[in-house]
Structures are given as structure tokens and as C-alpha cells.
Amino acid sequence: MRNLYIYNTMSRKKEKFIPGNNKYVKMYVCGPTVYNHAHIGHARSAIFFDVIYRYLQHLNYKVYYVRNITDIQNYNISSKNGIYNNIFTNHAEWSQYHINQYHNILYKLNVIPPSIEPYASGHIVDQIEMIKLIIKNGYAYIKNNSVYFNIQKYNQKFIYGNLSKRDIKNYVLSNYKNKEKINNLDFVLWKNDNNSELKWNSPWGLGLPGWHTECAAMSIKYLGCNFDIHGGGNDLIFPHHEASISQVKSCYNNNLAKYWIHHNMVVINGTKMSKSLNNSVFIKDILCNNKIFQKKSYNAMSIRLFILKNHYRNIIHFSDQNIQQSYQELKKLIITYNIIKNLCPSNKSTLNFDQVIDQCYNAINDDFNIPLLINILFKISKMIHSIQNKENCINDIDLEKIQKTYFTFLHDILGISLNIFNENINDFIDLIINIRSEIRSHHNYKYSDFIREKIKKLGIEILDSKNDSKWNLI
Amino acid sequence: MRNLYIYNTMSRKKEKFIPGNNKYVKMYVCGPTVYNHAHIGHARSAIFFDVIYRYLQHLNYKVYYVRNITDIQNYNISSKNGIYNNIFTNHAEWSQYHINQYHNILYKLNVIPPSIEPYASGHIVDQIEMIKLIIKNGYAYIKNNSVYFNIQKYNQKFIYGNLSKRDIKNYVLSNYKNKEKINNLDFVLWKNDNNSELKWNSPWGLGLPGWHTECAAMSIKYLGCNFDIHGGGNDLIFPHHEASISQVKSCYNNNLAKYWIHHNMVVINGTKMSKSLNNSVFIKDILCNNKIFQKKSYNAMSIRLFILKNHYRNIIHFSDQNIQQSYQELKKLIITYNIIKNLCPSNKSTLNFDQVIDQCYNAINDDFNIPLLINILFKISKMIHSIQNKENCINDIDLEKIQKTYFTFLHDILGISLNIFNENINDFIDLIINIRSEIRSHHNYKYSDFIREKIKKLGIEILDSKNDSKWNLI
Numbered sequence: 001m002r003n004l005y006i007y008n009t010m011s012r013k014k015e016k017f018i019p020g021n022n023k024y025v026k027m028y029v030c031g032p033t034v035y036n037h038a039h040i041g042h043a044r045s046a047i048f049f050d051v052i053y054r055y056l057q058h059l060n061y062k063v064y065y066v067r068n069i070t071d072i073q074n075y076n077i078s079s080k081n082g083i084y085n086n087i088f089t090n091h092a093e094w095s096q097y098h099i100n101q102y103h104n105i106l107y108k109l110n111v112i113p114p115s116i117e118p119y120a121s122g123h124i125v126d127q128i129e130m131i132k133l134i135i136k137n138g139y140a141y142i143k144n145n146s147v148y149f150n151i152q153k154y155n156q157k158f159i160y161g162n163l164s165k166r167d168i169k170n171y172v173l174s175n176y177k178n179k180e181k182i183n184n185l186d187f188v189l190w191k192n193d194n195n196s197e198l199k200w201n202s203p204w205g206l207g208l209p210g211w212h213t214e215c216a217a218m219s220i221k222y223l224g225c226n227f228d229i230h231g232g233g234n235d236l237i238f239p240h241h242e243a244s245i246s247q248v249k250s251c252y253n254n255n256l257a258k259y260w261i262h263h264n265m266v267v268i269n270g271t272k273m274s275k276s277l278n279n280s281v282f283i284k285d286i287l288c289n290n291k292i293f294q295k296k297s298y299n300a301m302s303i304r305l306f307i308l309k310n311h312y313r314n315i316i317h318f319s320d321q322n323i324q325q326s327y328q329e330l331k332k333l334i335i336t337y338n339i340i341k342n343l344c345p346s347n348k349s350t351l352n353f354d355q356v357i358d359q360c361y362n363a364i365n366d367d368f369n370i371p372l373l374i375n376i377l378f379k380i381s382k383m384i385h386s387i388q389n390k391e392n393c394i395n396d397i398d399l400e401k402i403q404k405t406y407f408t409f410l411h412d413i414l415g416i417s418l419n420i421f422n423e424n425i426n427d428f429i430d431l432i433i434n435i436r437s438e439i440r441s442h443h444n445y446k447y448s449d450f451i452r453e454k455i456k457k458l459g460i461e462i463l464d465s466k467n468d469s470k471w472n473l474i
Numbered sequence: 475m476r477n478l479y480i481y482n483t484m485s486r487k488k489e490k491f492i493p494g495n496n497k498y499v500k501m502y503v504c505g506p507t508v509y510n511h512a513h514i515g516h517a518r519s520a521i522f523f524d525v526i527y528r529y530l531q532h533l534n535y536k537v538y539y540v541r542n543i544t545d546i547q548n549y550n551i552s553s554k555n556g557i558y559n560n561i562f563t564n565h566a567e568w569s570q571y572h573i574n575q576y577h578n579i580l581y582k583l584n585v586i587p588p589s590i591e592p593y594a595s596g597h598i599v600d601q602i603e604m605i606k607l608i609i610k611n612g613y614a615y616i617k618n619n620s621v622y623f624n625i626q627k628y629n630q631k632f633i634y635g636n637l638s639k640r641d642i643k644n645y646v647l648s649n650y651k652n653k654e655k656i657n658n659l660d661f662v663l664w665k666n667d668n669n670s671e672l673k674w675n676s677p678w679g680l681g682l683p684g685w686h687t688e689c690a691a692m693s694i695k696y697l698g699c700n701f702d703i704h705g706g707g708n709d710l711i712f713p714h715h716e717a718s719i720s721q722v723k724s725c726y727n728n729n730l731a732k733y734w735i736h737h738n739m740v741v742i743n744g745t746k747m748s749k750s751l752n753n754s755v756f757i758k759d760i761l762c763n764n765k766i767f768q769k770k771s772y773n774a775m776s777i778r779l780f781i782l783k784n785h786y787r788n789i790i791h792f793s794d795q796n797i798q799q800s801y802q803e804l805k806k807l808i809i810t811y812n813i814i815k816n817l818c819p820s821n822k823s824t825l826n827f828d829q830v831i832d833q834c835y836n837a838i839n840d841d842f843n844i845p846l847l848i849n850i851l852f853k854i855s856k857m858i859h860s861i862q863n864k865e866n867c868i869n870d871i872d873l874e875k876i877q878k879t880y881f882t883f884l885h886d887i888l889g890i891s892l893n894i895f896n897e898n899i900n901d902f903i904d905l906i907i908n909i910r911s912e913i914r915s916h917h918n919y920k921y922s923d924f925i926r927e928k929i930k931k932l933g934i935e936i937l938d939s940k941n942d943s944k945w946n947l948i
Contacts, residue, residue: 064563089538092696093589100587103577113574115567122596125674200599222566427932428902435909435925447921451909458901 004059006229007313007367009237009260010163014367017259019228024064025056026227028219028257030236031067031117034098035074038105039280040307040318041233041266041273047304047415048263048312048368049231050111054413055364066222067114069102071095071121073211075198091197095121105283108300110415116222120214124200127209127217130251131189131202139250143180145192145205149212149247151185158249160185163260164238187243189213212243219256220248230257234264263312269319281318301416302327308370308414329378333410334418336381339388340403346393351383353398357405364413373409380406429460433471436462440469478533480703481787481841483711483734484637488841491733493702498538499530500701502693502731504710505541505591508572509548512579513754514781514792515707515740515747521778521889522737522786522842523705524585528887529838540696541588543576545569545595547685549672565671569595579757582774584889590696594688598674601683601691604725605663605676613724617654619666619679623686623721625659632723634659637734638712661717663687686717693730694722704731708738737786743793755792775890776801782844782888803852807884808892810855813862814877820867825857827872831879838887847883854880903934907945910936914943 004017019025029049032042049067056063075091088094106113120127131147134140139154140147151160151168160168171185188210193199199206209217219227225248232241241260248256266273266281273280286298306326310316356376363372380402386392394402410416432455440448452462455471463470478491493499503523506516523541530537549565562568580587594601605621608614613628614621625634625642634642645659662684667673673680683691693701699722706715715734722730740747740755747754760772780800784790830850837846854876860866868876884890906929914922926936929945937944 062563064567089536089589090696092592093538096587096590113570115563116570118566119593119596122593124599129675201603222564428906431928431932432902432906432909435906435921435928438924439921444921447909447913447918450912454905454909458905 002362002365004365005367006259006261008258009234009262012165015259019061020226020258023060023062025061025229026064026223027053027056027066027229027231028215028223028227029065029067029114029230030215030232030240031069032102033070033074034095034102036098036280037282037284038102039273039282040268040286040303040316041280042102043105043109043283043303044266044307044316045231045233045263046106046111047109047307049261050415051308051370051413052229052231052261052368053112053114054415055368058408058413063115064223065114066116066118066219068215068218069099069117069119070211070214071099071119072198072208072214073120074098075196075208092121101284105287108287109283109304110300110417112415118218118222120209120218121198123214123218123221124202124209126221127213128190128202130213130217130220130247131209133251134189134247137250139246140189141182142204145207146180146188147190147204148181148186149189149243149250150182151187151246152183154246154250158246160246161242163245164242166238166242185239187212187239189247212240213247215240216244216247216256219244220252225252225254225256227257229259229261231261231263234262237262261312264315266316266318270317273318286323298323299327299330302330305330305333305374305414305416309374311371312368329374330416332381333377333416336377336384337406337410337418339384340399340406343384343387343394343399345396345399347395348393349395349398350392351386351394353383353394353402356380356383357401360405360409364409370414374414377406377410429455429471433462433469437469440464476836476839478839479841480733480735482732483708483736486639489733493535494700494732497534497536499535499703500697501527501530501537501539501703501705502689502697502701503539503541503588503704504689504706504714505543506576507544507548508569508576510572510754511756511758512576513747513756514742514760514777514790515754516576517579517583517757517777518740518781518790519705519707519737520580520585521583521781523735524889525782525844525887526703526705526735526842527586527588528889529842532882532887537589538697539588540590540592540693542689542692543573543591543593544685544688545573545593546672546682546688547594548572549670549682566595575758579761582761583757583778584774584891586889592692592696594683594692595672597688597692597695598676598683600695601687602664602676604687604691604694604721605683607725608663608721611724613720614663615656616678619681620654620662621664621678622655622660623663623717623724625657625661625720628720628724632720634720635716637719638716640712640716659713661686661713663721686714687721689714690718690721690730693718694726699726699728699730701731703733703735705735705737708736711736735786738789740790740792744791747792760797772797773801773804776804779804779807779848779888779890783848785845786842804890806855807851807890810851810858811880811884811892813858814873814880817858817861817868817873819870819873821869822867823869823872824866825860825868827857827868827876830854830857831875834879834883838883844888847888851880851884903929903945907936907943911943914938 005014006017007013008015029045032038053063053065074095088097131140134149135147140149154160155168168185190202190204190207190209192205192207194206196208198208200208230241245256248254268279268281271277271279283303287300287303302323306323307316309326356379359376360373363369363376383392387394411418432451436448436451455462460471479488480491481487482489503519506512527537527539548569562571605614608623609621614623628634629642642659664676664678664681664683666679666681668680670682672682674682704715719730722728742753742755745751745753757777761774761777776797780797781790783800830853833850834847837843837850857866861868885892906925910922910925929936934945
């Protein structure tokens with residue numbers, strides 16, 4: 001197992017990963033703005049960082065993983081929907097509904113919850129304290145009871161635009177239409193608002209914090225400055241992450257994070273998915289565990305595999321066909337695991353298993369090349385099939401090794417649950433009873449008694465009457 | 475269907491339930507202090523109020539249900555465990571772990587999440603504002619940067635002890651050992667603490683809010699004064715709910731809530747379950763969906779039924795035997811539902827079904843007499859069995875009515891999931907393959923082809939080789 005290399009957006013290079021503490025990794029990921037059902041873009045972010053979380057734990061790091069919930073900035077969106085579509089009483093209830101839906105979807109997608117999931121609305125004091133410090137250090141100004149970050153002032157000491165590689169000289173810095181802002185790049189830290197449903201008391205009066213302050217305040221609160229990994233979608237690089245960096249720098253003269261990891265976007269049938277185009281694909285609509293045998297719905301693990309098959313820095317092209325293909329691949333991967341479990345070892349191995357195990361680690365260590373890792377799992381699958389077909393053989397040491405590696409990567413690290421069934425058990429019990437009734441109607445009591453004994457071991461009792469049979473839990 | 479009557483702790487009487495708004499019910503329930511795994515007491519509270527939530531919705535009310543998470547007052551408990559048993563980095567991670575566990579357990583117990591689940595740590599600004607108002611109105615005093623509620627002052631205008639029926643004259647009101655408090659009944663609103671890991675800035679310096687202020691501030695924020703229902707365990711009547719009432723009264727000269735519902739405690743093998751006795755029964759230890767056929771673990775729905783079988787104002791006696799009995803009863807109730815579904819109607823009914831349907835509503839309307847309701851469901855069960863055994867008959871109108879009523883009460887209102895299996899599907903598929911292999915080994919290809927066709931309809935393909943058969947998803 002070699003070292004892990006991560007493509008750092010800050011340097012635009014793959015860098016060897018060295019955490020600040022050799023047993024500990026501190027990671028912050030920008031979570032969802034909760035205003036609608038979880039879509040395929042939310043799933044991409046959650047699943048990709050879940051694999052990083054799982055892999056770092058596999059490397060024996062204790063990972064301190066913070067992913068936030070943005071439940072203040074959703075306010076503008078919610079208030080547009082009248083009284084929340086006449087279903088919800090207020091903003092908090094509306095937000096909670098979408099938070100619950102989000103959690104529910106991630107649970108089905110087998111995403112492990114982060115160590116801490118802070119809510120923006122729950123960290124008002126921390127945001128106010130950060131704004132006070134920025135004002136104190138001279139990087140913010142107050143206008144009409146709102147507070148703005150002063151980019152020009154900041155740029156006199158630091159450089160704004162390091163992460164996005166933008167030169168602010170190329171932007172008009174004055175004469176902006178917004179009369180409150182000095183420069184057009186300046187962003188709001190605290191927004192004065194007496195009429196908002198969502199407002200808190202502050203040293204500047206009633207209002208609410210700006211979006212960029214949320215993440216900056218919450219990440220620093222739980223992880224301190226200069227933590228190991230900051231993640232998010234690449235649409236957040238500018239201005240959100242740039243603004244987070246500048247707030248933390250102006251407070252503590254220190255960096256926010258060391259490694260910046262950004263995943264790419266999702267394209268739906270050739271068009272970028274976006275709120276404005278209203279073309280979001282909601283997970284709830286494509287996910288239906290109860291109907292995996294119907295063509296129009298997908299198993300959660302197919303969606304997970306489909307997302308992971310795409311390199312995180314590439315665009316995902318979502319289409320019916322692509323996800324149906326993932327379902328076929330998912331089945332192959334699971335069947336292979338079932339074959340490995342039941343394989344009989346020989347005296348010798350005719351294939352090089354150490355090599356493929358190395359290749360698994362090399363793939364994921366190379367900036368999380370998960371698509372390559374999945375290809376290697378398929379390579380292992382072919383090897384296993386050739387052993388099953390007696391074209392090759394495997395000794396007991398290799399068998400144990402490959403079984404462990406395959407399970408570790410597929411189940412533990414990629415997070416593919418090996419049991420993709422759910423809740424259809426009654427159908428199968430009914431089928432067994434049915435088969436037995438058919439056999440019984442032909443007076444073949446030998447087989448019907450055989451079935452009765454077998455199903456009893458699974459805790460089911462069969463009750464025969466003249467015309468039919470019923471079943472019962474023992 | 476008659477009117478709903480609720481035993482109101484405030485009046486110690488059953489009162490007709492009339493919400494403030496005839497379409498709306500506002501309900502607040504004190505949620506868990508998250509410091510350990512969810513125990514049977516947490517389950518009792520969550521399940522009982524879940525049935526109230528479900529029943530009020532069944533009565534066509536829109537229910538606005540707030541249940542909080544107490545994640546500040548757990549600090550004293552956590553800090554005693556060293557660095558959180560060397561597993562957790564800090565208080566927030568430790569709390570989040572227990573919040574996740576709590577949610578996970580409630581999900582398994584089929585408890586519907588409340589409309590809003592506010593965290594105490596997420597409502598510091600609201601608590602500070604409430605304390606400021608109490609000070610402004612003259613009912614609190616500041617000592618060494620801590621703030622205390624002044625009971626004697628409050629009692630000059632209002633009466634402290636209305637809910638618990640305690641007369642504060644019977645309590646020594648001075649010379650208390652705590653030098654900061656004027657009287658021993660005074661309670662802390664804001665605790666000065668510079669050294670706590672958990673602290674926020676406030677007008678009185680760094681510190682944290684007192685327990686009683688949490689619920690008062692959060693319930694009022696989301697529900698306003700004088701909301702419909704306030705619930706909790708009867709151990710909270712004094713001092714917690716008394717203190718909540720007095721804070722709200724001293725702020726707004728108004729009541730906190732109209733109907734006060736308190737459930738009783740849980741006794742473990744004859745001893746009251748308590749933190750100090752360290753005899754808590756954790757749900758995770760008795761709940762194991764995967765092992766419902768082993769004697770030592772219980773199905774989640776057995777636990778739910780067991781809790782509901784006890785009247786909420788009575789003590790629950792938890793024992794192995796009691797919960798095993800609930801499992802037997804659960805099976806009977808589910809089997810009855812399966813029988814009703816398949817029953818054939820006659821031309822006439824020989825039993826009075828309207829009467830038992832009335833009895834169901836009368837039971838739950840009489841201060842949520844759920845044990846009686848369950849008895850009536852068993853009465854229906856007997857009627858159904860007698861119809862199945864041709865001792866009685868039912869016409870189509872009654873059949874439709876009783877099927878709907880039975881399902882509504884058992885599934886919708888009591889929240890008993892009718893599918894108590896989980897994740898054992900592979901065993902049943904393997905069994906079908908096994909039965910078929912046995913039949914095939916005796917060259918009975920007629921039956922084996924029959925089985926192949928039947929299982930194909932469930933999405934399973936059987937692959938035969940010379941020596942054995944494998945299965946595959948289609």
C-alpha cells in the first residue's frame with residue numbers, strides 16, 4: 001500500500017496527503033441547502049465524501065468529519081412558495097421536513113452520518129462572534145445595520161482569489177448598483193432585516209447572517225484553523241470557498257484548510273442540472289427499494305455504484321440507460337462475492353493475486369480513482385469466474401486474501417451493501433407455501449413434509465386445512 | 475365517534491379536548507437528554523406521544539409537533555467520562571453520536587419524526603433573549619455573572635407550584651448553602667462558566683443556559699404562548715415544567731400550555747429504572763431485527779406493542795416474560811389482519827360490528843385508553859376467527875368497514891407495522907433452490923420446472939449445472 005495522493009484545488013496538483021496529526025484527519029464538507037428533495041447532485045457529494053471518510057478510516061485514521069446543513073439561506077427560496085405551499089406552518093417545519101428527507105435518502109444510499117452535522121440556524125452566536133472579530137480587525141464595514149466584508153481592504157494584506165485563481169483586478173471594484181456595498185465583490189456578513197420570518201438579535205440589530213459566514217464559523221468552531229480537508233462541489237469554489245478562506249484569514253491570520261477537494265457537477269440528458277432550469281432528478285423519484293424488479297425504478301445500490309463509476313472530477317451524465325447498466329454491473333459484483341465465499345482452494349495459485357490487490361490500493365491512492373478501482377474489482381471477478389470454471393486455481397492463503405480484499409473494497413470502502421433486497425420476504429414465503437400446496441394437491445406427501453421441515457428451521461410453521469395451507473411465525 | 479377527553483395534570487381531571495384553533499393542534503414534548511443509548515423510558519415517551527400525534531392527524535387536525543433534543547445539560551455527564559471514553563474528540567461529536575442512535579432506534583420502533591426537532595445548543599440566542607426579558611420584568615437577579623430566577627418575587631404576583639400542587643410555603647426559602655441563590659427553590663437561567671468546553675458569549679459573559687430555559691424558549695419560539703398540549707414524563711412535573719411555566723408567565727403574563735399530559739415511569743424487574751441505579755434497559759440491546767427467531771432478542775414491533783399495552787399513566791413493568799408475551803400477541807394481531815384481507819362476505823352479518831368500531835373510538839377518546847383499545851382489537855380478532863370457522867358470517871359492507879377500522883387502528887394509529895420481517899430474504903430464496911434441488915435429484919422435472927417458472931415471476935433466475943443450481947437476479 002503506497003501513499004495517498006490528493007488533487008488539491010489550491011495548488012492544482014496532486015499532493016501527498018499528510019494530515020496535521022498522524023492519527024487524526026479533520027474534514028469539512030459543505031452540506032445541502034435544504035429547500036427541496038435530495039437530488040442526484042446531493043447524492044454525488046454525500047456518496048463521494050462518504051467513500052473518502054470510509055477509506056481514511058480503513059487507513060486507521062480517526063476521522064473527524066463535519067458536514068453542515070444550510071437552513072438559513074433556504075429562506076429566500078421558501079418564502080417564494082407562499083405559505084410553504086400551504087402544507088407547512090413556518091420556515092422551521094419546512095426545513096425540518098427536507099432535512100428528514102435528506103437523511104432518509106442518505107440512509108438508503110448507505111451513506112454513514114458525519115461525526116457532526118451542525119445546522120446554520122443553530123450557530124448564530126458563533127457567526128456573530130466571527131463577524132465581530134472581522135469588524136474588530138478592520139476587514140468589514142457596517143451600512144444600514146448590515147455588515148459587509150471589505151475585499152479591497154483584505155486585498156491590501158492578503159490575496160483574494162487564491163483558490164479560484166481569479167485576479168480581482170479584473171473585476172470592477174466600485175460603482176456597483178448595490179448602494180450599501182463599497183465594491184461589487186464585497187459580500188454580506190450580517191443582513192439587517194426586521195421583517196424576515198427568520199431573524200435574530202445581534203449587535204447590529206435584528207437580521208440574519210450571510211451564507212459565507214455559516215461555513216466559516218462552523219468549520220472553525222469544530223475543527224480549528226488549517227484543518228486537513230475541505231470538500232464540496234466545484235460550483236462552490238467561487239465565491240463561497242474564497243469567501244470562507246478570507247473570513248478565517250482576516251480573523252486568525254491563518255489558513256482555513258490544507259487540502260481542497262472539489263467534485264464535478266451532474267448533467268441530465270445533456271443539460272447541466274440546476275435550480276434555475278428546474279431539471280433536478282430527485283433520488284426519491286428514481287429510488288424505490290420495494291420495486292427493484294420494475295424497470296422504472298432503481299435499487300439504491302445501483303445509484304451508488306453509478307455515481308462512483310464516474311471519476312469525481314468529471315461530469316456525471318445521468319440517463320436511464322447509464323443507471324440500468326449500473327444495475328447489471330452491481331449484480332455481477334455481488335454474484336462474484338457469493339462465488340468467492342463458496343470457492344474451494346487448491347494446492348497452488350495459477351494467478352497473481354498480490355498484483356491485483358496492489359492495483360486496488362494504487363487506484364484509490366491516486367486521487368481516489370474509484371472508476372479504476374471498480375474496473376479492478378471486475379478484473380478480480382473474471383479471475384474468480386475462471387477459477388469457478390476450473391480454468392485456474394487458487395490456494396488457501398490467496399483465497400483468504402482475495403476474499404478479504406474484495407469484501408473490504410466493495411462493502412467497507414465503496415459502501416456497496418451486499419443485500420440489495422428489501423421487504424419482499426412475504427412473497428417468497430407465499431411462494432414456498434404455494435409450491436407445497438401444488439405438490440400436496442398431487443398427494444406427494446413426501447415432498448410436502450420435506451418442505452414443512454425445512455421452512456420450520458426458518459421459524460415458519462405451516463398449518464394445513466382441508467382446502468389450503470396457511471403459515472404462521474413459530 | 476365521540477369527543478376526545480384528556481387527563482390534564484394541571485386540573486387533575488379529564489377535560490374535553492378543544493384546541494385553540496379548530497384545524498390545528500400545537501404540541502410540545504420534552505425530548506431526550508442525549509448522554510447514552512436510548513432506553514426503554516425514551517421509547518415509552520416517544521411511542522406514546524407518537525400515537526397521540528397519529529390519532530390527532532386521524533381526527534383531521536394538522537398537528538404541529540415539536541420535540542426537543544437536550545444537548546447542553548448532558549455536558550456534566552459527558553465530562554465525567556474523561557475524554558468521552560477516548561472515542562470522541564469533543565462534546566459535539568459525542569452528542570451527535572447519541573442523537574443518531576436515538577433517531578435510529580425511533581426509526582426501528584416506527585415512530586414518526588416530529589414537525590420540528592430543535593436542539594438546545596442551537597437556540598442560544600432565543601434563550602438569551604428570554605433571560606433578558608425575565609430580568610427586565612424583574613423576576614431574575616444576577617450574581618457573579620450568573621442569572622437566577624427569583625421564586626419569591628414571582629410568587630408575589632403569580633403562584634409557583636400550580637402544576638405540581640406544591641405550596642412553596644412548605645419549603646425553606648432562605649439560608650440555602652448555595653451562596654449565589656437567594657432562595658433554595660431559585661433556579662439558574664444562565665450559568666457563568668469560563669472553563670466549560672461548552673460555552674457561549676452572553677450579556678453576562680461566557681457561560682451556558684440552564685436546563686429549564688431551553689424548553690421554555692424553544693416551545694414559545696415555535697408554538698407561541700398557551701399552546702394546546704405539553705407532554706413529558708411525570709418525573710418532569712417538578713421542577714422542570716413548573717419552572718418552564720413560571721419563566722413564560724414572567725415574560726408574557728400568559729400560560730405556557732393548556733393540556734398537560736404526563737406518562738409514568740418504567741420499572742425493571744421490580745426496581746425503578748434510573749440513571750443513578752445504572753439499571754437502564756437499552757433498546758439496542760433488546761432489539762435485533764435480524765434475529766427475531768432467537769429467544770434472546772425482540773422484534774421492534776413487540777416492544778412497541780408491549781409499551782402501548784400499558785396505560786400511559788401506569789408504571790410499566792419490564793421483564794423478559796412480559797415482552798415475550800407481547801410477541802405472541804403481536805403475531806395474533808397480524809394474522810388476524812391477514813385473515814380479514816382474505817375473508818369472503820356472506821349475505822348477512824351475525825355479529826354487531828358497528829358496536830366494536832364504536833368501542834375502539836370510545837377507548838382512545840377516553841384519555842388515550844390504548845390498553846382497552848388493544849383489547850377491543852383482540853375482540854375483533856375473535857369475531858374474525860369465528861367467521862373464518864363458519865360459526866358466524868359477515869356481509870360485504872361490514873367486511874369493508876371492519877377491515878378499514880382494524881387496519882386504521884392497528885397500523886395507522888398504533889403504528890404497528892404489519893411486516894415484521896427484515897432482511898432474511900436470501901435464506902428463503904436459498905430454501906426454494908434447495909427444495910427444487912432435492913426434487914430434481916429424484917428426477918421429478920415437472921415440479922422443478924414449476925418452481926423455476928414461479929420464482930421467475932419474483933425476479934429470480936435459476937441456473938442449473940450438472941451438480942447444483944445457482945440463482946441470480948433477472
